[in-house]
Amino acid sequence: MKAAVSAALLAGTASAFNDWTFPIHPEQDIYGPNGDNYPSAGPQANSTYEYVVVGSGPGGAPLAARLALAGHSVLVIDAGEDHGTDRQLEVPALHPYASEYNPSRWDYFVNHYANETQAIRDTKMTYVTPKGEYYVGTNPPEGSVRKGVLYPRAGTLGGCSQHNALVTVKPTRNDWNHIAAITGDDSWEADKMQAYFEKMESCNYLPNSIAGHGFGGWLQTRLTPVGLIAEDLKVASLVVAAATAMGKGLLGKLVHTVTGLLEILALDINNPGKNRDSLEQIYQIPLAMDENYSRSSPRTLLLDVARATNDDGSKKYKLDIALNTLVTKVNFDTTATTPKATGVDYLVGKSLYRADPRASTEDGGIPGSVYASREVIVSAGAFNTPQLLKLSGVGPKEELETHDIPVVKNLPGVGGNMQDRYEVGVVGKAPTPFALLEKCKFLNGTDPCYDQWTHGVGGTLKGGYTTNGIAFGFLHHSSQADKNDDQDLFLGGVPAFFNGYFPGYSVHATSDLSIWTWLTLKAHSRNNAGTVNITSANPRDTPQITFHSLGEGVGGEQDLQAVLEGMKYGIEAFEGLVPLDGAFDRVWPPPEVESDEDLKQFARDEHWGHHASCTAPIGADDDAMAVLDGKFRVRGVEGLRVVDASIFPKIPGMYIVAAIYMASEKAADVIIEAAKSS
Numbered sequence: 001m002k003a004a005v006s007a008a009l010l011a012g013t014a015s016a017f018n019d020w021t022f023p024i025h026p027e028q029d030i031y032g033p034n035g036d037n038y039p040s041a042g043p044q045a046n047s048t049y050e051y052v053v054v055g056s057g058p059g060g061a062p063l064a065a066r067l068a069l070a071g072h073s074v075l076v077i078d079a080g081e082d083h084g085t086d087r088q089l090e091v092p093a094l095h096p097y098a099s100e101y102n103p104s105r106w107d108y109f110v111n112h113y114a115n116e117t118q119a120i121r122d123t124k125m126t127y128v129t130p131k132g133e134y135y136v137g138t139n140p141p142e143g144s145v146r147k148g149v150l151y152p153r154a155g156t157l158g159g160c161s162q163h164n165a166l167v168t169v170k171p172t173r174n175d176w177n178h179i180a181a182i183t184g185d186d187s188w189e190a191d192k193m194q195a196y197f198e199k200m201e202s203c204n205y206l207p208n209s210i211a212g213h214g215f216g217g218w219l220q221t222r223l224t225p226v227g228l229i230a231e232d233l234k235v236a237s238l239v240v241a242a243a244t245a246m247g248k249g250l251l252g253k254l255v256h257t258v259t260g261l262l263e264i265l266a267l268d269i270n271n272p273g274k275n276r277d278s279l280e281q282i283y284q285i286p287l288a289m290d291e292n293y294s295r296s297s298p299r300t301l302l303l304d305v306a307r308a309t310n311d312d313g314s315k316k317y318k319l320d321i322a323l324n325t326l327v328t329k330v331n332f333d334t335t336a337t338t339p340k341a342t343g344v345d346y347l348v349g350k351s352l353y354r355a356d357p358r359a360s361t362e363d364g365g366i367p368g369s370v371y372a373s374r375e376v377i378v379s380a381g382a383f384n385t386p387q388l389l390k391l392s393g394v395g396p397k398e399e400l401e402t403h404d405i406p407v408v409k410n411l412p413g414v415g416g417n418m419q420d421r422y423e424v425g426v427v428g429k430a431p432t433p434f435a436l437l438e439k440c441k442f443l444n445g446t447d448p449c450y451d452q453w454t455h456g457v458g459g460t461l462k463g464g465y466t467t468n469g470i471a472f473g474f475l476h477h478s479s480q481a482d483k484n485d486d487q488d489l490f491l492g493g494v495p496a497f498f499n500g501y502f503p504g505y506s507v508h509a510t511s512d513l514s515i516w517t518w519l520t521l522k523a524h525s526r527n528n529a530g531t532v533n534i535t536s537a538n539p540r541d542t543p544q545i546t547f548h549s550l551g552e553g554v555g556g557e558q559d560l561q562a563v564l565e566g567m568k569y570g571i572e573a574f575e576g577l578v579p580l581d582g583a584f585d586r587v588w589p590p591p592e593v594e595s596d597e598d599l600k601q602f603a604r605d606e607h608w609g610h611h612a613s614c615t616a617p618i619g620a621d622d623d624a625m626a627v628l629d630g631k632f633r634v635r636g637v638e639g640l641r642v643v644d645a646s647i648f649p650k651i652p653g654m655y656i657v658a659a660i661y662m663a664s665e666k667a668a669d670v671i672i673e674a675a676k677s678s
Contacts, residue, residue: 020136021129022504024357028102029443035085038157038303042348043322045368049075051671052344052372053379054327054388057159058660059644059667060379061298062200062218065305066668068319072675075370076302076319077346079326079353080104080155084303087443089162090294091453092287093465096496096506097442098163104156105163106355107503108383109148110545112607113552121605124149124502134503149608150501151545155356157323158299159381164657165468166287166295168221170197170270171653171662172277172486178650182620183630187666194272196665197658205286212272218301219661221286222293224467232436233581238493238516239472241577243282245569246474246491269475278485282474285492293453293466298661326352326365328539330376330392330640332408339408341639343371347539355542363540372639374675377632377667379644382612386415386532386646387543389616389627394634403537409636413625417617418530419651420547420609422522422563424602425498426570428584433513434495435581436464442510469494470519475654476569478562482524489566490521490654499588500608516584518570522563523654526555532615545612550604563603564596611656616646631670643667 053064056078064076081103088094088101099105109126113119120138127135127144135144154163173190180188194212201214205223229235269276269283288296308316326347332339347365351358378385389395393408395415400407440449449465456462473492481488496509498517529548535541550556567589574584585591589602616634619626626649628634632641645660652659 019139020502020504020508022134022136024128024132024134024503026102026504030103031087031443033083033085034087034090037085038082038306038321038323040081040323040350042325042366042368043075043077043320043346043370046370047075048343048371048373049073049318049320050372050374050675051075051377052077052370052375053377054344055159055379055381055384055644056157056299056302056321057154057379057381057644058161058298058657059381059664060377061158061161061302062661062664063377063379063643063668063671064319065298065301066665067671068305068317070668070672071318072374072672073318074320075322077322077325077327077344078157078159079324080157081323081350082157082299084156084158084162084295084297084299087450089156091450091465092166092289092293092295092468093440093449094442095163095165095468096509099152099154100504100506101163102358104154105357106153106155106353107357108151108153108355108542108545110151110547111148112547112549114546114548115552118604120146122149123606124500124608126150126502136502136504150503150505151610151612152501153355153381153383155353157302157321158297161288161297161299161657162295165470166289167468167470167655168201168219168270168286168288168658169653169655171659173274174277174486175648175650175652175659179618179630179648182623182649183618185630188630193662193666196662197270199665200661204291213270218298219288220290220296222289223284223286224471226284228436228464228467229471232434234430234434234516235436235471235495237577237580238573239282241573242472242474242491242493242518244576245573246280246282246476269473277487280474280476280487282472285470285473287468289466293462298664322346324348324350324352326539327380327388328391330378330388330394331369332393332637334408339637341372341376341637343369344376345369352540353542354540359540363538374678375639375641375671377641377643377671379642379664382418382615382645383532383543383545385642385644386615387534388539389414389634389642390534391537391539394637394640399533403534405537409634411627411635413617413619413627415532415543415615416530416625417528417614417649418532418545418547418612419525419528419614420530420612421651422525422549422559422603422607423500423609424520424563424567424607425500425517425588426520426567426574426586427497427499427515427517427588428574428586429512430514430516430582430584432582437495437513440464440510440513469496476566478565480558480562486524488523488562490519490523491566491569492519492521493517494519497588500606501610518573520563520566520570521654522559522566525559525651527553527559528614528650529553530612530615547609549607560600560603563607564600567599567603611645611651613645613651613656614648616642617649618647619649631674632667641667641671
């Protein structure tokens with residue numbers, strides 16, 4: 001962030017959100033890449049591939065690479081560019097800045113509630129002011145236009161794997177067994193899906209259970225170097241506070257030593273044990289980082305395959321990547337009884353999709369088409385996949401007809417069933433900064449922490465940027481957990497002011513380095529009432545996204561009670577902390593928010609999420625709202641599949657990306673096998 005912009009922003013208070021303004025187009029320092037980014041170019045018009053994959057994110061990238069490795073010709077199309085070696089995307093600690101990085105950010109503004117009275121209570125609510133700035137808060141200047149609550153996505157090669165928090169936690173056994181049960185397909189059972197986790201992982205941390213891990217896959221996993229935690233007495237005291245609040249009785253441990261911390265944080269959250277999903281334990285959290293403590297993601301796999309050559313220098317695999325290419329429609333041959341996908345239409349141009357803040361209000365782009373001799377695979381994510389299906393005539397008949405879109409297949413479930421986590425932060429402030437981060441400038445001018453990350457040898461010597469900030473977390477059952485024994489709360493800690501997403505949140509989060517947030521994440525939320533509805537037939541326009549949270553959806557009071565219990569653990573952890581290096585005063589929720597009812601209302605107002613999913617779900621043959629069958633095929637048409645976060649009937653696990661990776665690997669096997677028999 002440019003120093004002038006940062007100075008103006010940081011003049012505000014750390015806990016007041018009713019006067020936060022931020023430029024729509026903030027100035028940023030754009031550094032040269034640290035390696036080779038893939039060049040941007042559109043596809044060769046009217047070309048034919050066996051498979052056309054729309055989207056290069058966690059669903060599309062592994063799948064496309066596996067299809068090419070199996071000898072098939074594949075075209076991957078993405079609306080963004082490649083920025084994978086830019087420092088904002090590479091450095092683990094900079095992941096908040098990655099999500100607000102101008103060259104790759106896609107900003108959706110969503111509705112948590114349809115009820116406007118409730119919606120505008122959210123201090124993250126964003127408006128555009130008459131001066132042309134973003135205003136965040138509850139007292140917008142007169143004449144401001146309400147946008148909604150920021151939901152960051154990534155318009156870049158690799159999709160949201162390029163800006164996520166690198167957390168790699170596999171889903172529960174019940175997540176997979178549920179799909180097996182409703183489809184009658186035992187290949188979805190947890191014991192069989194475990195093989196896909198092992199196939200994709202390259203585990204680089206100990207202790208782990210050895211069994212149940214992969215050591216030769218494309219996704220490298222590591223832990224935050226425990227020495228970094230031991231070096232910072234504030235973090236060490238917070239580990240003890242968390243353990244004590246969770247009833248672990250660890251006050252006597254020498255947690256300021258590496259040995260003491262390893263004794264507490266010795267368990268493997270991705271162990272394959274049958275009781276893994278029912279135990280309540282504190283864990284270090286595996287992160288997707290390579291040997292240089294840079295982001296690891298399926299982008300690397302995709303590029304390795306696309307760039308591979310034979311001994312004579314010729315291209316080894318038939319995998320092409322088209323960037324700055326917005327797919328506008330899936331085309332169908334409708335002459336037979338069952339429509340068959342034949343390819344896609346697209347527009348080539350930079351920043352064509354209007355989630356990109358740089359996009360023009362004018363329509364543009366160079367049109368073209370490509371053809372798929374076997375299948376089109378849509379992997380555009382929980383928002384864009386249902387939008388593209390609807391633009392192509394696949395979706396609820398009434399909605400399509402409203403926008404004069406010819407109906408290819410009436411599928412009422414497209415764009416419904418949307419689910420997410422409920423997350424709330426409890427924030428405390430210490431008298432002095434964390435030693436781990438006190439020299440860090442987050443790329444604002446000369447940054448000693450970035451220099452240390454670049455030149456240090458080994459994890460601890462590379463410093464505080466070798467972590468995403470979530471060094472440890474606790475899995476817990478609330479009183480509202482389902483009887484299936486899965487934990488339903490993830491309680492983690494991060495040295496930042498994290499109260500959700502709003503324009504400039506990354507700057508706000510790191511403006512005071514004496515801040516700690518206890519994060520409550522409600523897993524297996526009950527609400528499936530969210531919707532993604534197109535606002536026009538123009539593929540550049542973003543859809544209307546409404547989550548119908550808590551009381552507007554399903555199981556709101558149960559989920560709210562669970563969130564309350566998670567928040568109270570965070571509050572207790574601050575209050576019971578033994579200050580090895582200063583106590584923490586709670587600043588968010590404000591201390592006057594104290595009773596259970598006040599805390600519940602605070603959660604209604606201030607929650608957020610970032611795992612939107614389930615908008616084109618797999619389901620049973622007799623389920624009218626099921627969009628896909630168990631082989632990822634869109635029902636009622638041929639030659640069209642979906643592979644991304646949209647596919648799940650219920651939101652999986654604590655963090656979603658590992659589940660998407662595993663589903664992508666499975667989809668590759670399914671499609672390769674189908675090709676053999678066709």
